[in-house]
Amino acid sequence: MSKQRALNLGTTAAIVVVGGFIVAILLSQTAATFDEGRARNTTGVDTETSVPAVSGKVWIIGLVYIIPGVIGLAAAYVQNKCMYIATCIFAIISLLIMGLVAIISSMALLHLVFNQGIVSERCIDTDDRCRCRSDKRSYMDEYTPTHFKTCAYFEKFNSLATALFAFVVLAWSAEIMEFVFACYYTCRSK
Numbered sequence: 001m002s003k004q005r006a007l008n009l010g011t012t013a014a015i016v017v018v019g020g021f022i023v024a025i026l027l028s029q030t031a032a033t034f035d036e037g038r039a040r041n042t043t044g045v046d047t048e049t050s051v052p053a054v055s056g057k058v059w060i061i062g063l064v065y066i067i068p069g070v071i072g073l074a075a076a077y078v079q080n081k082c083m084y085i086a087t088c089i090f091a092i093i094s095l096l097i098m099g100l101v102a103i104i105s106s107m108a109l110l111h112l113v114f115n116q117g118i119v120s121e122r123c124i125d126t127d128d129r130c131r132c133r134s135d136k137r138s139y140m141d142e143y144t145p146t147h148f149k150t151c152a153y154f155e156k157f158n159s160l161a162t163a164l165f166a167f168v169v170l171a172w173s174a175e176i177m178e179f180v181f182a183c184y185y186t187c188r189s190k
Contacts (some may be wrong), residue, residue, distance in 0.1 A: 005185050007077045009087075012178040013072030016065050019171025024062025026167060030160040031058045037153025061101070065171050068094045072178045079185075087182035091175055098172050105165050112158065121149045144157045 068090040075083035123132040124143060130151040131143035148154040 002079055005181075006079060008076075009072055009178065009181045009185065010076035010175055012181060013069045013076060013087075015174040016069035016072065016171060016178055019174055020062045020065030020069055022062075022167050023065060023164065023171055024059040024161060026164040028059040030157065030164055033153060033157050033160055034147075037148045037150065037157065049050060064094050064097050064101075065175065068175065068178065074184065075182060081186055084182045084186040088179060088186060091179035091182060095172065095175055095179060098168060098175070102165070102168050102172055105161070105168060109161055109165050112161065120177055123154060125151050 010179075016094065071083070071090050072087045075087045123130050123146070125131075126143075128145075130146045130148045130150075130153070132146055133143055146154055148157065
C-alpha cells in the first residue's frame, strides 16, 4: 500500500512541478512577446510604463506550482504525516492563488478574443501598428489600433496567452489531485 501512495502522490506532484515550469516559461515568453512587439507611443509624450522590468521577473509566478510540487515529491518519498500536512497547506495556498490567476486570465483572454477576434481574419498591418476591425457587422472598414507593431506579434501573443491559460488550468487540476491525495494519506494510518 505504501508503494501505491508514493506512486500516486509522486506522480501528481511531478505533474505539478512540470506544469509549474511550463507556466513559468510561457509567462516569460508572453511577457517578452508583449514587450518586443509593443508599439511605442508615437505622440511624443512618454506615458507608457516600463514592461522590461516586469517581463524579466514574471517567471517567478511558476514557483507557486513548483514549490508545492517539490514538497509533494518529498512527501511521497518520505511518507511522513508531517510532510503530507505540509503538502496540504502549500497546495491549498497555491490553489487559491492560481485559482485567482486562472479567473483573471480567463476573463482577459475572453475579452481579447471577443474584442479582437481571430487576428488573421480581422487585423491588418499598417505603417505604425497592427489595426483590427472593430465590429464584424460594420460595412465600413473601421480599424482600431492595437498595442502591437505588427499583427504577427499580436497573433503570437494571442497564441501564447491561450496556451498559458490552458496550462494554468491543467496544472491547477493536477494540484487539486495532489491536495486530495495528501489529505487522504494524512488521515489514513499505514
